Amino acid sequence: MQVEDEFTETLRIFMETFMRRSMRNFLLYAKEKGFSMSQIGALFHIYRGSGGVTDIGDDLGVTSAAASQMLERLVQQGFILRSESPQDRRVKQIILTDKGRQIIRESMVAREGWLEGLETTLSEAEKEKITGAIKLLIDKATQLDERQPIAK
Amino acid sequence: MQVEDEFTETLRIFMETFMRRSMRNFLLYAKEKGFSMSQIGALFHIYRGSGGVTDIGDDLGVTSAAASQMLERLVQQGFILRSESPQDRRVKQIILTDKGRQIIRESMVAREGWLEGLETTLSEAEKEKITGAIKLLIDKATQLDERQPIAK
DNA sequence: TCTAATAGTTAATTTCGCTTAAATATAAAA
DNA sequence: TTTTATATTTAAGCGAAATTAACTATTAGA
Numbered sequence: 211m212q213v214e215d216e217f218t219e220t221l222r223i224f225m226e227t228f229m230r231r232s233m234r235n236f237l238l239y240a241k242e243k244g245f246s247m248s249q250i251g252a253l254f255h256i257y258r259g260s261g262g263v264t265d266i267g268d269d270l271g272v273t274s275a276a277a278s279q280m281l282e283r284l285v286q287q288g289f290i291l292r293s294e295s296p297q298d299r300r301v302k303q304i305i306l307t308d309k310g311r312q313i314i315r316e317s318m319v320a321r322e323g324w325l326e327g328l329e330t331t332l333s334e335a336e337k338e339k340i341t342g343a344i345k346l347l348i349d350k351a352t353q354l355d356e357r358q359p360i361a362k
Numbered sequence: 363m364q365v366e367d368e369f370t371e372t373l374r375i376f377m378e379t380f381m382r383r384s385m386r387n388f389l390l391y392a393k394e395k396g397f398s399m400s401q402i403g404a405l406f407h408i409y410r411g412s413g414g415v416t417d418i419g420d421d422l423g424v425t426s427a428a429a430s431q432m433l434e435r436l437v438q439q440g441f442i443l444r445s446e447s448p449q450d451r452r453v454k455q456i457i458l459t460d461k462g463r464q465i466i467r468e469s470m471v472a473r474e475g476w477l478e479g480l481e482t483t484l485s486e487a488e489k490e491k492i493t494g495a496i497k498l499l500i501d502k503a504t505q506l507d508e509r510q511p512i513a514k
Numbered sequence: 515t516c517t518a519a520t521a522g523t524t525a526a527t528t529t530c531g532c533t534t535a536a537a538t539a540t541a542a543a544a
Numbered sequence: 545t546t547t548t549a550t551a552t553t554t555a556a557g558c559g560a561a562a563t564t565a566a567c568t569a570t571t572a573g574a
Contacts, residue, residue, distance in 0.1 A: 217489040218481060224496045225474050227503050229384060230406075232377060237399070241423050246531070247389070247399060254382075263552060271393055276532050278553055300540045300551040322377050324506075329370060331502045337369040343495030344376045350483045351379050354476075398561070415522060428562050430523055452521040452570045 232321045239320035243313070248272065248280055250317065253306070256290060257314045262301040289313060384473045391472035395465070400424065400432055402469065405458070408442060409466045414453040441465060 240250045251270050260266055267277030281304065284290045289310035295301040306314070329337070392402045403422050412418055419429030433456065436442045441462035447453040458466070481489070 217484075217493050218478065220493045220496050220500070221477050221480075222470070222474055224500055225380070225384060225477070226470070227500055228377070229381070229473070231503075232381060233385070237403075238423065248531075264550085271390070272531085273533065274552065275534080275554085278551095279531080282553085298541070298551085302552070318374070318378070321381070322374055325370065325373050325377070327506055328499070328502055331505065332369075332498075336498060340495045340499060341369050341372045343492045344372050346484075346488060347480070347492060348372070348376055348379055350480055351383075353483065354479055400561075416520085424561085425563065426522065427524085427564080430521095431561075434523085450521085450571070454522070 231324055235324065236317060236321040239317050243316075245313075246280075248276075249284060250313075252277070252280060252284065253289065253310060253313055256304050256306055256310070260304045262295070262304070266304070284310075383476055387476065388469060388473040391469050395468075397465075398432075400428075401436060402465075404429070404432060404436065405441065405462060405465055408456050408458055408462070412456045414447070414456070418456070436462075 240247070245253075248270050252266050255266050255269050263277050263281060264274040266281070267274045270277065272280075281290065281292065285292055288307055291305050291307055292302045293305075295303045332340070392399070397405075400422050404418050407418050407421050415429050415433060416426040418433070419426045422429065424432075433442065433444065437444055440459055443457050443459055444454045445457075447455045484492070
């Protein structure tokens with residue numbers, strides 16, 4: 211097997227293994243807390259730094275009307291705050307409340323918490339090796355982001 | 363920063379970066395093909411080797427009635443086949459058709475396809491380093507699976 | 515054997531998130 | 545200034561996917 215084949219294949223298997231556990235835990239958390247996919251997606255969008263209502267809708271692939279209704283629910287439940295943008299009063303600025311940030315934190319733990327079990331099975335040397343390699347990957351992925359950003 | 367802190371933190375950032383892209387692409391694919399979260403979840407459950415109808419429902423967090431209806435739709439659309447289990451005639455064995463396996467393949471490509479852009483930015487030496495480290499991670503994660511399996 | 519538990523299906527109903535359409539407010543363009 | 549475009553909200557209604565409840569078939573237990 212050539213180096214590049216092996217690289218891609220290894221990464222593919224890795225993503226499959228890790229995504230399966232992480233996705234599962236993440237979806238279960240959302241369900242348990244009573245969040246729809248759109249709602250949890252919106253919270254993460256806002257966490258990363260949202261634009262306005264339409265922006266969030268586009269990101270989730272729904273109309274701005276749907277986004278507006280969904281955000282209204284999140285406001286009622288105390289997860290986000292809406293306020294008028296000073297630059298353009300048509301636009302609403304949307305931010306997370308402490309309660310909202312708490313959900314982000316918890317869902318991340320749900321998603322990644324199982325990794326801690328992994329840590330205990332590794333030696334210091336192994337951890338260092340992996341840390342170095344992963345940092346390299348993150349670096350390159352971030353560069354990729356800059357060239358072809360996710361947000362359109 | 364201690365080695366273990368750095369390890370966990372690095373892995374956390376990694377998961378965030380990679381999950382975001384992968385989830386997004388995955389959800390867009392599902393939406394484009396008209397699959398609900400449950401349906402695509404069910405297809406993956408079956409791909410991994412399903413138990414019966416109730417099993418799939420439990421995995422997705424819905425009642426067996428809901429699972430049965432959903433699987434019926436997947437049968438109608440030609441993605442799966444249902445048959446009686448010889449061991450226990452109450453149970454239905456569920457398998458993917460070629461068409462179903464095709465969906466699995468496509469959704470994986472959608473999820474992981476962007477990784478190929480990553481490959482081109484890495485040197486051979488870097489790829490080897492990463493491959494080695496990731497293989498180690500896969501190994502340990504698989505061992506973790508055996509001790510505390512995902513399927514209950 | 516008789517009874518209880520399990521697996522699955524079906525039908526009726528409910529819930530929930532989405533869309534369309536109409537309305538308001540603001541900003542940008544002509 | 546008048547017109548057009550953009551951002552958001554609200555209301556009405558639709559449809560997909562879930563639940564509950566009732567029923568059949570099969571298996572396991574008393």
